[in-house]
Amino acid sequence: MSKLIIKNLTKKFNEVLAVDNLSLEVSDGEFVTLLGPSGCGKTTTLRAIAGFCYPDEGEIFFGDRIMNNVPPNKRNTAMCFQSYALFPHMSVWDNICFGLKMQKISRQEQKKRISRVMGMLGIEGLEKRKPGQLSGGQQQRVALARAIVTEPQVLLFDEPLSNLDAKLRVQVRIEIREMQKRLGITTLYVTHDQDEALAISDRIVVMNSGHVEQLGDPYTIYRNPRTSFVAGFIGLANIYQGNIIAKNGNRYTLETSFGKVTILSEGQKIPKTNKTVKFIWRPEEMKIYTKGAPNRIKGKILQAVFMGNITDIFIDVQGNKIRAQIDEPAKINAGDVIEFSIPEDAFSILRG
Amino acid sequence: MKNKEISPMNILMLFPGVGFILLFIGSSIFLTLVQSFGLFSITGISEFTLENWKAILQTKESIDSLLFSLKMGLLSSVGTVVVAFPIALFFRKGGTGKGIMGSIIKVPLFIPALVAAFLILNLISYHGLVNTVLLRLNLIDESLRMLNDKFGWGVVFIQIWKNLPFVLLIVMASLASIRDDTIDAAKNLGAGYWSILFRIYVPLAIPGILVSMILMFIKAFGDFPIASVAGPIYPASMAGRMHIMATIYQEWDQAAVLGVIIIVTAFIVIWAYSRLAEFVKGEV
Numbered sequence: 001m002s003k004l005i006i007k008n009l010t011k012k013f014n015e016v017l018a019v020d021n022l023s024l025e026v027s028d029g030e031f032v033t034l035l036g037p038s039g040c041g042k043t044t045t046l047r048a049i050a051g052f053c054y055p056d057e058g059e060i061f062f063g064d065r066i067m068n069n070v071p072p073n074k075r076n077t078a079m080c081f082q083s084y085a086l087f088p089h090m091s092v093w094d095n096i097c098f099g100l101k102m103q104k105i106s107r108q109e110q111k112k113r114i115s116r117v118m119g120m121l122g123i124e125g126l127e128k129r130k131p132g133q134l135s136g137g138q139q140q141r142v143a144l145a146r147a148i149v150t151e152p153q154v155l156l157f158d159e160p161l162s163n164l165d166a167k168l169r170v171q172v173r174i175e176i177r178e179m180q181k182r183l184g185i186t187t188l189y190v191t192h193d194q195d196e197a198l199a200i201s202d203r204i205v206v207m208n209s210g211h212v213e214q215l216g217d218p219y220t221i222y223r224n225p226r227t228s229f230v231a232g233f234i235g236l237a238n239i240y241q242g243n244i245i246a247k248n249g250n251r252y253t254l255e256t257s258f259g260k261v262t263i264l265s266e267g268q269k270i271p272k273t274n275k276t277v278k279f280i281w282r283p284e285e286m287k288i289y290t291k292g293a294p295n296r297i298k299g300k301i302l303q304a305v306f307m308g309n310i311t312d313i314f315i316d317v318q319g320n321k322i323r324a325q326i327d328e329p330a331k332i333n334a335g336d337v338i339e340f341s342i343p344e345d346a347f348s349i350l351r352g
Numbered sequence: 353m354k355n356k357e358i359s360p361m362n363i364l365m366l367f368p369g370v371g372f373i374l375l376f377i378g379s380s381i382f383l384t385l386v387q388s389f390g391l392f393s394i395t396g397i398s399e400f401t402l403e404n405w406k407a408i409l410q411t412k413e414s415i416d417s418l419l420f421s422l423k424m425g426l427l428s429s430v431g432t433v434v435v436a437f438p439i440a441l442f443f444r445k446g447g448t449g450k451g452i453m454g455s456i457i458k459v460p461l462f463i464p465a466l467v468a469a470f471l472i473l474n475l476i477s478y479h480g481l482v483n484t485v486l487l488r489l490n491l492i493d494e495s496l497r498m499l500n501d502k503f504g505w506g507v508v509f510i511q512i513w514k515n516l517p518f519v520l521l522i523v524m525a526s527l528a529s530i531r532d533d534t535i536d537a538a539k540n541l542g543a544g545y546w547s548i549l550f551r552i553y554v555p556l557a558i559p560g561i562l563v564s565m566i567l568m569f570i571k572a573f574g575d576f577p578i579a580s581v582a583g584p585i586y587p588a589s590m591a592g593r594m595h596i597m598a599t600i601y602q603e604w605d606q607a608a609v610l611g612v613i614i615i616v617t618a619f620i621v622i623w624a625y626s627r628l629a630e631f632v633k634g635e636v
Contacts, residue, residue, distance in 0.1 A: 052536055072539040085537035089555045098551075102542030150541060 002063040002153040003028050004049070004186055009058035011044050018044040020210035021058070026154075029184035031177070035197040036207035037233065042190045045207075046156050049188065051075050062153050073102070078147035079156040082163065084139045086131035092142050093127040099150035117145040120179060137168045144176065148183060155180065157189040161196060169193075173200050194234045198222060206230045222282075224348045231280040231350060238322050239280045239350070244273045251344065254279065258317040261295045264344035271349075278350040284310070285346035286324035293341035297322070304332045315340065381615060387608035394604045408609040416587035418613060424504055424589065425573035428511035429565040432519045435512055436564070440523040441553065444530075461517045469581035472510045473499060476582075499582050506582035507589075511572050519564040526560025527553065559629060566625045570618045590614055 004026040011019040019041040026032045034042035047053045049060055051072030060067045067075055078099070086095050093114065100110045118124050121141045131139055140160060147155060157176070161169045177200050180187050191197055197204050198218040206213045206221060206229075214226045225231035228239055242254030242261065250265045254277070263279065271277055289296050299315035299322065311332050313324045324340060332338065386392050390401035408414045439457065443450060460468060475481050476498040483495040499506040530553065538548050554561070579589035588596060590610055598607035 050536070050540055052539070072536070073542045073544050075540075076542075077540060079537070079540045081533045081537060083531065083533045085531065085533035087534060087538070087552065098538070098543070099541035102547060146537075146541070 002186055003061075004154050004188065005059075005061040006045070006049070007059045007061070009045065009048060009060065010056050011041075011048055011053060012056050017210050019048070019055075022207075022210070022212055023058075024205060024212070024215070026186055026188060028186055031180055031187045031189065031200065031202045033189045033191060033197040033201040033204045034207055035191060035194060035204050035234075036213075037192060040207040041210040042192075042207050043158055046079070046158055046188060046190050049154065050077050050079050050156055075154075076150070076152050077154045077156055078150055078152035079158060080140075080143050080147050080160040082159040084131070084143040084160075084163075086139060086143060086146070088131050091128050091130060092123070092134070095131065095142055096146045096149055099146060103150060113149050114145075117149045120182075121145050121175070136164050137172060140164060140172055141175075144179070148179065148185065152185065155185045155187040157187070157191075159191055160189075161191075162193070169196070170199075176200065198234070206233065208233075225280060226351050228278060228280075228350055231348070236283045236323060236325070237280045238283060239278060240320070241276055241278050243276050244271065247273055258297060258299075258320045258322065261342065261347070262344050263347040263349070265349075266345065269349075279347050280350060281342055281346040281348070283312075283323040283325040284327075286322075286326065286340050286342055288326060288328050288330060289339035289341045294344050295342040296339055297342070298337065298339045301332055301334050301336045301338060304334055304336075306331075384608045384611045384615065387605050388612045390605055404603075404605045404609045407603075407606055408613075413587060414593060414610065417590050417593040417610075420504060420584075420587045421573050421575075421579075421590040421614075422617075424507050424511070424575065424579065424583075425569040427504075427508045428515070428572035429568035431508055431512045432515050432568050433523065433561055433564050436516055436519040436523050437554075437557075437561070439516075440520055440527050440557075441549075443520075443524055444527045457520060458517045460514050463514070464577075465514055465575070466577040466581065468514045469510050469578045472506075472513060473581060476506060476509065500584055502584050504579075504583055507572075507575075507579050510578045510582050511568075511575070514578070515568055515571060519568060522560050522564045522567075523557060526557040530556045562625055562629055566621055569621055573617060574614050 004024075006022060006024045009019050009022040010017070022041070022045060024032070034045060036042050044053065048055050049067075051067070051070060051074075055068060062075070087098065090098070096114050096117065097110055100113065105113070115124075118127070121144060123138060123141045123145060126134065126138060126142070131142070134142065140163075143160070160176070161172055164172060173196055189197075189200065198221075201218055203215065203217055204221045205215045208229050214221060214230045216224075221230065222234055225234065225237075231237040231239055240256055240258070242256035244252055245255050245260075246253040252263045252265060254261050254263060287293065297315075297317050299317035302314040302316050302321065304314075305312045310325045310327045313326060313332060315322045315324060315338075326332065383392060387394065388404055390404060391398050439453075443454065463471070473480070477483075478495050478497060478499065480499070482498070483492070486492045487495065498509070534556075535548060535552060538552050543551065574591055575589060576591035576595065579592055580595075583589060583592070587593070590613065594607045594610040594614075597603045597610065
């Protein structure tokens with residue numbers, strides 16, 4: 001187990017800037033997720049840490065040791081690949097044993113460790129099977145067993161669940177998290193699935209075009225996105241602009257294209273009055289208006305889709321299309337004119 | 353396709369390909385086999401006899417030819433794969449000069465075996481280029497006998513040169529099917545270059561290696577032109593011995609016996625390959 005430090009990492013492929021001056025510290029035993037769309041540089045960062053590609057600039061440390069020029073087989077990282085990358089010609093046992101053989105661990109210790117991880121991941125009885133004889137979930141568990149059995153300093157996951165069906169994905173991600181907590185291995189996880197990132201991580205690094213957009217715990221990333229990109233990439237969002245017209249303590253009033261809104265600022269840096277800012281709120285924060293509720297807005301329902309636990313609604317408010325997700329039992333139909341309210345603490349001011 | 357779905361039209365469509373093989377190759381094999389037992393002989397006599405087999409199997413020249421061809425088949429197949437494998441690995445990884453090297457390596461594919469033998473002959477003959485250079489550099493006192501040598505190294509050398517591109521294509525296809533992730537996973541788990549080579553590349557390329565070796569073996573075992581030009585004076589290759597028996601001694605039926613031995617050897621090698629491939633593949 002070890003602290004992972006990345007300082008000003010830059011990686012180019014020809015003229016394409018894959019990772020742009022990325023810095024990150026992952027504490028001992030912490031689970032950090034790199035989240036972003038395809039091509040944002042998250043996998044390149046992971047591969048640089050594993051040693052599969054060398055940084056053009058910047059430094060990678062495991063604890064105090066700089067790893068830039070250490071070959072991948074000497075780094076003591078373990079990676080779970082999107083394709084599982086199991087050795088097709090070897091049995092499950094031999095796959096899991098591979099890293100131990102490379103480390104020249106004694107046969108007795110090999111047996112002990114393999115039995116322990118197979119038990120931990122519930123794959124006992126598969127020892128003699130070849131990867132081609134396993135289901136996707138079993139292959140993923142074998143890949144995980146192969147990674148953790150070597151007791152690596154840093155555990156790396158490259159979209160490990162993307163080939164599994166939705167139900168299994170949820171199950172395996174819980175298993176990964178529990179196993180990581182139990183072993184306390186410093187872990188860096190790459191995904192483009194925001195639900196996965198929110199569910200599994202201690203902290204999330206949202207990446208875009210090679211740089212870090214925002215770094216924070218899942219709650220902060222979701223509730224207080226710093227940029228339009230983060231707001232739009234994680235969850236659903238209503239993003240609008242408004243002019244700050246008044247300040248009263250930590251309450252700010254904004255003039256927007258759909259009326260005035262009052263924002264309650266809790267620790268957020270809010271610019272001075274007479275400034276135009278971008279702000280967001282989540283559709284699920286909206287409520288059907290009840291007497292005395294703040295930020296009352298009235299609009300015509302353009303579309304309402306009943307989805308069981310919620311109703312997904314698009315509302316026309318003075319020519320603005322606002323999305324709401326209401327979990328109240330009232331039946332809402334397109335064409336209805338309804339009043340909604342938005343809690344003052346539901347808003348977040350964006351920096352960019 | 354299930355059996356019940358095979359219609360007369362399906363069979364008719366298979367006929368140009370399968371029919372050709374059955375008719376021409378099958379009939380040739382059949383005739384060679386029966387002629388070796390004295391039936392349908394080219395001399396016009398048709399009488400069952402084991403004399404041709406006895407004559408061949410009791411002649412030292414024939415046994416020596418068989419052993420020589422087996423040796424040439426084995427060394428050429430192993431040698432070609434050993435030379436082709438590192439080149440195929442280089443092409444898999446890519447790098448500068450890949451295009452030019454690829455073109456140069458394919459040259460022997462387009463040169464007939466007999467022409468290839470004469471080309472190499474100029475290089476490795478007693479007064480050839482290699483010996484001349486070695487003598488001029490004072491690395492040797494006397495020219496080396498690399499051609500028509502008793503062991504047959506000249507034949508092996510030409511076989512490897514001639515068949516390298518062909519084997520390279522098969523081995524490259526095998527290596528191309530290995531995913532980069534698999535190699536990265538091995539590195540990530542601590543494997544160095546040699547471990548990756550012998551624990552990952554070679555086992556995963558085994559089907560291609562075996563196919564290459566079997567095809568090379570059959571080619572080299574039944575070879576006539578290269579062994580005729582670059583082989584030793586004695587023994588002749590199996591094909592060379594067949595030629596001698598048929599055209600010099602006019603013993604066509606005994607030549608047929610040698611032909612049957614070549615065919616049977618090819619079948620044995622193919623059978624051994626399929627068993628070996630099953631073993632490598634393991635239980636599925």
